[in-house]
Amino acid sequence: MTLLPPAPAPTGALLLLPTPAPRLADHVARLGPVPLPAADAVLDVVRAGGLRGRGGAWRSTAAKMDAVRARAARARAARPGRAPLVAANAAEGEPASGKDAALATASPHLVLDGLQLAARAVGAEHAVVHGHPGPALDALAAAAAERAPHDPVPVRLVAVPRAYVAGQETAVARAAEGGPALPRPRPRDGAPAEVAGAPALVLNVETLARLALTVRGLPAPGPLVTVSAPDLPPRALELRPGARVRDALAAADADLPGRTRAVLVGGYAGTWLTADAALDRELSPEGLAPVGASPGAGVLLAATTGTCVLATTAAVVRYLADSSARQCGPCWRGLPHLAGLVEELAAGRGGPEGLARLREAVGLVVGRGACAHPDGAASTVASALAAVPDDVAAHLAGRCAEVRP
Ligand code: SF4
Known part of the structure; x- marks a missing residue:
């Protein structure tokens, strides 16, 4: 993805997207050295600050840390010496997203500060940076090398091919083990992903940057x-x-x-x-x-104006269908079927029967994949049908009031 340069925030200094990209000395001069308090103190600050994951799920970061700590305690009791892993997730597979790449490129040390703090919070002894080859991973790699002599927890880079599902938490854990960056079945609610039998705390790079600001006592940046x-x-x-x-x-x-x-x-x-x-x-x-x-x-x-929402939705669902990890039938068979039905509607074909089949196809994929990938496609289709009913009616009549897909 080619991004326009970051635009200045309407008010105040940029905390997440400073320019130019700071080296470690610039970063420390700007924000001070990262404090590394005791594990419980990090967790207390995270809990008090209400930090939530910015990779898409908005899950409580404190809850994730609690779950990893509890699982790590059980793993250690069963097999001493097994420490958790922490991962900075820079794999931004979403085609319409570039904020993680912009952040990692502009503020790699802020992300790595957060990674060290996350490791401290859960008692991790090793860390990985997971991402796609490109400028963001290069910036994180250069920053990790620059600060390696000072960081208490060593950081390893895991470069994975660009793919929509490569940033899912279980895909990050699988890649950290040396496997493909493909999702595993969803862990039961709240359970952490695992790497070689030990729990893994996987946090999006923006979440880590925000963690590093929170622990410094700085105000939370805007979105x-x-x-x-x-x-x-x-x-x-x-x-x-x-x-x-x-x-x-x-x-x-x-x-x-x-x-x-x-x-x-x-x-x-x-x-x-x-x-x-x-x-x-x-x-x-x-x-x-x-x-x-x-x-x-x-x-x-x-x-x-001039954009057909249904044609855009068809392109999005086709992309999601092509992005299936092809591990679950309802996903790799169901999503192409869903995409085909949206394409029919967007082309003004299919009529009311096609629309009925489309609605039925949405219901057939929800909750049926090992991961949430099919649910996302279903959400996009269902919300399009609800948001633009006049467009749907026009397409059922074989025409589109807008002109540009
Ligand atoms: S639901 Fe789709 S993307 Fe998720 S694991 Fe199954 S095949 Fe892979």
Whole structure:
């Protein structure tokens, strides 16, 4: 993905996307050395700060740390010497997202500070940085080498091919063991991923950067998002706290809110909202929950005037179908079927019977994969049908009021 350069936040200094990219000396001069308090103190700060994962799930980071610590205690009792692993997840497989790459490139030391703190919190003795080959991984590798003499926990790089599912938590754990970066069956609720029988704490790079700011006692930065539109290359933006969807679009392009008819919020596995429903919502789980959406990994894909939401959805679902890890039938057989039905609708073919089959196909894939990949595709389709009923009706009549897919 080619990103436009980060835009300045509307107010205040950028904490996550400073320019130019700092070396370790610049980083320490700007923020001071990373404090490494005792494990319980790190956890207390994380809990008090309410830190949540920014890879898309928004799960409580303190809860993840608690789960890893509990599992590690059991693993040690069964087989002494088995320490947990921590992983910085920089594998940004979502095609509409570039904020993790922008962050890792601009602030690699902030991410690695967070990785050391996460290791401290769970008693890890080794750490990995997991990502796709490219400038972000290069920046993290250079930073890790620069600070290796000072860091208490050694860091190893795991480069994996670019793929949508390569950033899933279990895929990160599998790659850390030397296997393919493909998901394993979802662990039971709340259970950590495992590497060679020991628990793994996998945290997105933005989550780690925020952890490093929180432990320094700095204020929490506003949302970090990637905004794109059919005529606008993806742009990574650090916004002020409390920013709304409208602010994010306007920061990417001043007139974008005015020419947006719908927004895919949260990424390819996200939720379509009309502009009316989305624009004045705060970009947070709480702000978006009343309209049935979540920021996910901070992705906003604007469908501007002239863009067919159904054609865009068809392209998204085809991409997700092609991205299946082909391990579960409902995913690798169900998603191409789903994509084909959306393509039929978008082309003005299929009629009411095709629409009925599409709705049925959505229900058949939800919850049926070993991971949540099929659920994301289903969410995108179901929300498109709900958000633009007039467009659906027009396509059933064999025409599209918009012109550009
Ligand atoms: S649901 Fe799809 S992506 Fe997930 S493990 Fe199964 S085949 Fe792979």
